[in-house]
Amino acid sequence: MVTVEEHYEDHLAKYYSWLFGDFNNIVEANRQFFIVHKLVPGDSKIAIDLGAGSGFASIALAKIGYSVIAIDLCQALLDELKCHSGSLDITPIKDDLLNFTAHCPESVGLCVCMGDTLTHLDSFENVKSLFAGVYRSLKTGGKFVLTFRDLVFELKGKERFIPVKSDSETIFTCILEYEKEHVIVSDMIYTKNQVLWKLDVSSYRKLRIPLEWVKRELPESGFKIELCENNKGIITIIAGK
Structure with missing residues (x-):
């Protein structure tokens, strides 16, 4: 068993964006989500992306006018984010999510924690600590998006x-083993080198x-919870301060 940081840095990062499909299509879907739900910049143009990964949400937020602070534990994914973001106003920061307040200005308009980032925290106490930190960081009227x-x-x-x-060179399979409060996720990756599989x-x-x-x-x-949906096992929540 390895830590989340070790799993992503040493195993998952180079396949992460490939797993999701076309990068630009995902960014555009996120951009449309933010627009449809009226999560565009207001008085504060600062947005925090917790668990930014390779930039699916950060780039979408920057494209609609936010100055984005993108926080993730995986340097490889943050490097990929930099490659995709060009001149967009995004500041990548390598750190634990629970330390995000150290990198926040006083007035944050929007905080997002998307993908499956929330489940990567190791305890319910840490989730509560994250919620409290996000609430303190947001300006009055600010929004918190969770998926x-x-x-x-x-x-x-x-x-x-x-x-x-x-595909022809990679097979990615996931195996789940359930504990009371956690699930052990084993990512099995077969890669083909000429005729041999590893x-x-x-x-x-x-x-x-x-x-x-x-x-x-x-x-x-x-x-205050403003939207709560469960679409085929993916939960989406928008909450306001």
């Missing part, structure tokens, strides 16, 4: 073996976060 995977429902038997993506495996833990728990804890931190 995360519903890992509460336990897959059984062969359903735990998930074929994620493949297997690399790395495992790490994700937190199983119940939606009802989040719906209770966000208001406890001061937020």
Whole structure:
């Protein structure tokens, strides 16, 4: 078992964007999401992207006028973000999400924690700490956008073996093993070198976060939930200060 940082830096980073498909299409989908939900810059043009990865949300936010602080633990993904972002107003920072307030100006208009970033925190106490930090950092009227995977429902038997993506040279499969509060995620990557296939495996833990728990804890931190959706196991929440 490795840490989240080790898993991404040593195993997942070079396949991360490939897993999601066309980079520009994902950025555009995020840009449209922010526009449709009226998450465009207002009095504060500062946005924080927690778990920025290779830039799917950060670039979309910068394209609609935000000055983005992009925080992630994986330097390889932040380097990829830099390559994609060109002259856009994005500041990549390598740090733990829980330290994000050290990099924030006083007035933040929008904070996003998208993809499956939230489940990478190792405890419910850390999630509550993140919620509290985001609330303190946002200006009055600021918004907090969360997306995360519903890992509460336990897959059984062969359903735990998930074929994620493949092409002629790479096969990516994920295996899930359930604990009470966590799921052990094992990413199995087969890569072809001429005629030979090589297997690399790395495992790490994700937190199983119940939606009802989040719906209770966000208001406890001061937020008002404005949107809450569960679309095929992907939860999306928009909360306001």
